[in-house]
Amino acid sequence: MKKLDNTLIIGIGNNTRQDDGLGWSFIDLLENNGFNTEHLLCKYQLMVEDAELISNYKNVIFVDACKSELNNGFSIEPILASEQVTFSTHEVPPNQILHLCESVYNKKPKATLIKIQGYNWDFEICLSKQATKNLKKTFSLFKNKWDVI
Amino acid sequence: MKPKKITIDPVTRVEGHGKVTIKLNDKGKVENAYLHVVEFRGFEKFIQGHPYWEVPIIVQRLCGICPVSHHLAAAKAIDQLVGVDPEDLTSTATKLRKLLHYGQVFQSHALHFFYLASPDLLFGIDAPAEKRNIVAVASENKELAKKGILMRKFGQEIINALAGKKIHGSLAVPGGVHKTFTNEERNYFLDGKQIPNIDTMISWAKEVIDFMKSYHIENNDWVDNFASYPSNHLGLVDRNTGALELYDGRLRSIDFEGNELLNIEDIDYRNNFKEAVEPWSYMKFPYMTKYGREKGWNRVGPLARLNTCSHINTPFAEKERQIFKAQTNNKPNNMTMHTHWARLIELLHCAENIKELLLDEEIMGTDLVRKGTPRKKGIGVIEAPRGTLIHEYHIDDKGLITKCNLIVSTTHNNEALNKGVRTVAQSLLNDKLEITEPMLNQIEMAIRAYDPCLSCATHALGEMPLIVQLEDNQGNLIHEKTR
Numbered sequence: 064m065k066k067l068d069n070t071l072i073i074g075i076g077n078n079t080r081q082d083d084g085l086g087w088s089f090i091d092l093l094e095n096n097g098f099n100t101e102h103l104l105c106k107y108q109l110m111v112e113d114a115e116l117i118s119n120y121k122n123v124i125f126v127d128a129c130k131s132e133l134n135n136g137f138s139i140e141p142i143l144a145s146e147q148v149t150f151s152t153h154e155v156p157p158n159q160i161l162h163l164c165e166s167v168y169n170k171k172p173k174a175t176l177i178k179i180q181g182y183n184w185d186f187e188i189c190l191s192k193q194a195t196k197n198l199k200k201t202f203s204l205f206k207n208k209w210d211v212i
Numbered sequence: 213m214k215p216k217k218i219t220i221d222p223v224t225r226v227e228g229h230g231k232v233t234i235k236l237n238d239k240g241k242v243e244n245a246y247l248h249v250v251e252f253r254g255f256e257k258f259i260q261g262h263p264y265w266e267v268p269i270i271v272q273r274l275c276g277i278c279p280v281s282h283h284l285a286a287a288k289a290i291d292q293l294v295g296v297d298p299e300d301l302t303s304t305a306t307k308l309r310k311l312l313h314y315g316q317v318f319q320s321h322a323l324h325f326f327y328l329a330s331p332d333l334l335f336g337i338d339a340p341a342e343k344r345n346i347v348a349v350a351s352e353n354k355e356l357a358k359k360g361i362l363m364r365k366f367g368q369e370i371i372n373a374l375a376g377k378k379i380h381g382s383l384a385v386p387g388g389v390h391k392t393f394t395n396e397e398r399n400y401f402l403d404g405k406q407i408p409n410i411d412t413m414i415s416w417a418k419e420v421i422d423f424m425k426s427y428h429i430e431n432n433d434w435v436d437n438f439a440s441y442p443s444n445h446l447g448l449v450d451r452n453t454g455a456l457e458l459y460d461g462r463l464r465s466i467d468f469e470g471n472e473l474l475n476i477e478d479i480d481y482r483n484n485f486k487e488a489v490e491p492w493s494y495m496k497f498p499y500m501t502k503y504g505r506e507k508g509w510n511r512v513g514p515l516a517r518l519n520t521c522s523h524i525n526t527p528f529a530e531k532e533r534q535i536f537k538a539q540t541n542n543k544p545n546n547m548t549m550h551t552h553w554a555r556l557i558e559l560l561h562c563a564e565n566i567k568e569l570l571l572d573e574e575i576m577g578t579d580l581v582r583k584g585t586p587r588k589k590g591i592g593v594i595e596a597p598r599g600t601l602i603h604e605y606h607i608d609d610k611g612l613i614t615k616c617n618l619i620v621s622t623t624h625n626n627e628a629l630n631k632g633v634r635t636v637a638q639s640l641l642n643d644k645l646e647i648t649e650p651m652l653n654q655i656e657m658a659i660r661a662y663d664p665c666l667s668c669a670t671h672a673l674g675e676m677p678l679i680v681q682l683e684d685n686q687g688n689l690i691h692e693k694t695r
Binding site: 114 | 327346347350351354357358361362364365368379
């Protein structure tokens with residue numbers, strides 16, 4: 064069992080909408096590769112109360128599908144807190160959750176956003192071929208770089 | 213002066229927003245106001261052909277905020293399809309369903325007050341839109357924000373423990389429930405080791421009611437008069453005592469003075485209600501048949517429930533109800549902004565009920581499912597956080613759904629929402645051709661008081677994206693304001 068102490072990984076998306084399930088599929092890969100499930104989470108969307116959740120960790124990694132074109136089909140980048148406020152409870156971005164975490168709990172977990180490019184978004188539980196390739200590439204790099212994230 | 217039209221239209225359409233049109237007459241006075249609901253979901257149609265046992269799982273996808281309410285309303289209807297009425301469910305199944313329901317209402321009410329309504333109350337009508345959001349509340353009122361987050365979390369954890377997931381889980385099966393509660397699960401909510409316990413939730417619910425009462429004393433003119441208008445009120449009440457009831461009871465309606473208009477078995481709704489349609493909205497307008505379209509509509513939700521019930525059967529909430537009722541000398545309360553106050557009394561009521569159920573050994577029972585003589589029709593009525601929710605299903609000989617009718621809480625409130633917008637518009641917009649930010653804020657607040665699910669338009673954390681246009685009757689743009 065590979066430990067993920069002090070690191071929370073959140074896959075965001077909806078696996079019934081084809082490539083929107085990339086975040087969840089990434090979590091599945093972690094589980095299948097022996098990472099302990101205690102600190103792995105699949106969510107449809109981030110909510111305000113996730114500020115409390117991430118305040119308990121030193122590192123938090125958000126994994127989400129991305130519609131825009133990305134070099135190599137994915138990106139792994141650090142993100143910072145932002146005061147940006149979105150309109151709907153259904154669309155709360157990670158940097159807003161980080162800001163709430165800082166404001167309310169005085170905690171600043173080191174945060175990383177993994178974006179994986181998707182292509183198809185219809186009602187189906189099935190990743191597209193290209194999205195699956197992007198997922199594998201992302202996971203491969205993630206495993207190699209795990210110690211430095 | 214030519215007749216003019218003001219349109220408040222969301223710029224973006226994230227999962228369906230409402231749109232407001234305010235029509236002025238030729239003298240520049242507000243003639244009418246319409247809240248258009250332009251989303252269409254079609255659940256009543258596409259559920260047809262599915263086996264009945266799938267229904268409680270599928271229909272909860274109607275909403276991400278109160279899926280449990282749809283799950284349980286559907287489950288109550290599906291129980292009847294397998295020949296089981298609410299009183300015939302096992303005691304354990306009924307108590308577990310109620311625990312799930314109270315957890316749902318608790319988390320939804322906490323979400324609405326702390327995340328959505330508190331910025332309006334804390335920063336006021338005239339505050340800039342960019343300040344009226346949960347992030348600003350968190351920055352300036354850390355303790356309030358912390359409590360809000362943890363109260364919402366507590367309700368979500370109750371749902372998670374019973375339904376397996378915080379959103380779109382499953383507890384109910386035809387004729388009962390599929391799991392019981394364990395001692396370990398129960399202690400999680402009682403011992404306070406991992407999350408603040410249920411006694412803390414009760415204490416915090418009392419605190420936030422005290423906050424609301426103080427706020428009312430300081431702002432009573434605005435709170436009492438803003439978007440206030442007389443209406444009928446509808447809600448479930450206990451069959452025997454008339455007490456506030458959220459899970460199963462009789463449907464009772466009163467008029468704005470307290471005269472009883474309706475007191476029927478919930479499953480008789482079909483004989484007592486009709487739904488009107490208007491060409492400018494996908495949302496229907498339910499009304500009581502014998503009082504007609506104009507006089508037969510009701511408000512539903514926390515304010516209506518506190519108006520229709522005789523009392524509350526938990527002590528702390530009952531004490532607060534009496535204080536609340538004293539504001540109107542025990543007459544029905546028609547003050548729209550008091551809905552926020554009523555919602556908090558229900559928050560306390562749910563916390564008290566959750567505690568009572570957690571301490572009840574029967575929630576760990578193993579007698580979970582009943583069966584009866586199958587029927588072809590089932591009707592489930594429940595009080596969702598936003599008001600009375602009705603599900604009706606018919607099946608064929610193979611158990612496939614042939615007909616479905618849903619009247620959701622926000623649909624009951626359709627006329628009330630329009631009336632609220634019209635009331636605000638009439639008080640603010642007459643003789644003014646310039647649209648101001650506070651005007652938009654107040655229209656938004658009148659809508660938000662009902663916590664409507666349009667579906668997401670007013671589950672807003674921040675400012676609602678709006679464009680306001682003032683047009684003459686030829687469609688010429690006179691003034692426009694966007695945010």
